[in-house]
Amino acid sequence: MKNNVAYTALAGVLALGAAASTAHSTQVAAEEATVERCAGIVKAGMNDCGTSKHACAGQAKVDNDPEEWILVPTGTCAKITxxxxxxxxxxH
Structure with missing residues (x-):
């Protein structure tokens, strides 16, 4: 009986974890579909991800570097000089 309760509890925890993971993946996919990477407009230290010059966000050395990018809502980048x-x- 004790094993049955433990297995049921474990199954419930695993099911919740799987549901949360699926919900997160769906949310990330939806967010990525509504944003685009916009380069050349980033202030130093405010980039969203790596380039050929470095591997991480926040490492841009100069303003408006043509390689540095940030995520913006789709359609916004074309409106920015x-x-x-x-x-x-x-x-990522």
């Missing part, structure tokens, strides 16, 4: 939409996979 100096903004260039980057295509392809984002490196």
């Amino acid at each position: 100096g903004g260039k939409v980057l295509t392809g996979e984002a490196s």
